[in-house]
Amino acid sequence: MTQTDMLAALREDPKRGIALVIRSYAALAEKTVRSSGGTALSKEDAEEIVSDVFFSIYEARDRLDPEKGSLASFVITLARHKTVDLLRKRGGSAAELPLNETLESGSDVENDVLRRETSRRLALALIDLGEPDATIVARRYYLGESYASIGKRVGLSENAVNKRCLRALKKLRSVLEKGE
């Protein structure tokens, strides 16, 4: 399902369209909310924000312009902004804002560059694992999904997913260490 298909579905059959968008991006949105909000947010808060993100997209469906950026980027940006908005509404003090935001504004430039570079190399190495390992590792460690749930998605036993994760970690570590 491409972005073009989803946008077309949103215009022609909004209910079906938003369902497709939710299925494609809700996990990414939830991860963004959790990363941005940290422990300041409950599970219910996170779900409410994710729901708000997709409600905004549903409401703006006729104004979405693919020329101005990808739908995935839009979802992530909305998720981050809505999370920060909620935290600010609740108290507004910097202490309650997520740690990563305060760190970024604290301009520890060297650490920030290093962190971004490690993230980039890790993402590329993860893609190089090929499928289904890339999906298995991303769902397990990035999205925090259970082995059983991943196994169901990729058609492998829980045990097999566990083994593949362990092997993939070994490969990823090797790739990262070679590059150092």
Added chain:
Amino acid sequence: MSDMELIDCLSQLSEQDALRLHNAGVDLAADEAYTQKIYASVMEKAGEKGSLNMKKITIRKKRLALLAAAVLLVAGLVTAGAAGVLRLPKNTDELFNATGLKPSDNLLQVLDPEYVENGDLILSGKSVQAEGYTFTLEGVIGASRRRNVQIMKEPVYEGDVEGVYAVITVVRDDGGLVFGYGDGEDEKTIHTIGASPLIHGAMPNVNVYGFMSMERETGVPLTYCEDNVLYLFVDITDFLCFADKGVSVAVYGTMVYSAEEIGLYENGMPYFTDKARAPLAIFELPLDKELADADAQREMEHERPIAYPDLPFTFTGQDISEFYADPVWREQTGG
């Protein structure tokens, strides 16, 4: 870097890198339960009833991939001059470009000579009726698929992936739409017909790796539904080298494969055991035994933990203790 540090880094990938993964085709989609929950909440906010017809969505979602496969296959047949021999969907030009599928330049002749007439690929035509459906092994065809993994603006891989596909059609005996098998919650809401190649004589729990060959890049079977006929395209490319041992395709109606659902006859032929939850059909592929390739078999056995009952783990190159830890294996072997 320790495992914990690595896992920590993975959990904190930047948003930009998450998009990289998404753009490269890594499956980060939400599960059905979460999708349903968020959808219902959005519809509530919109003042509309939040009832989501996932069947319809799933079918529509799959149409893209299915149509593309169909296009490729139709064109592949025309290339081979065998059009009309194999029952395939009608023209599917509309999605040809969208999916990157294209006809194979080199249609492989993989069938046993007795199935080939006048130099054309011929259909097997074997049919099985089960659960109100008729399943037919139409034949085996060649196809290629454009692979273009794009990360941001830099393509990291471009090229055609040549493949060989077994084509199976599914028709409901009452003429209705084909989907919705089984009693499980997933089976009720999602189109769940699966098809997987199985190597004759291989242990059922290791034959599970056949399930990854349905579509080599995604692990999802290529399917297409047209005029109430469901076409399953099962990627058997990696299994051709086992032609001397025999390869079958199992068709089933569950989401998840379980080793105990497949048994082996003495000659190595697989069959559905009485524990199979939604057995539908098993077809032996009429492959030309000349395709057998011992080196390729060894290579595949090394890459994937394939083992045979009388030759356990000989070529696996894997840590045997991992297999003994597998509960399915332990149950089957008593230890």
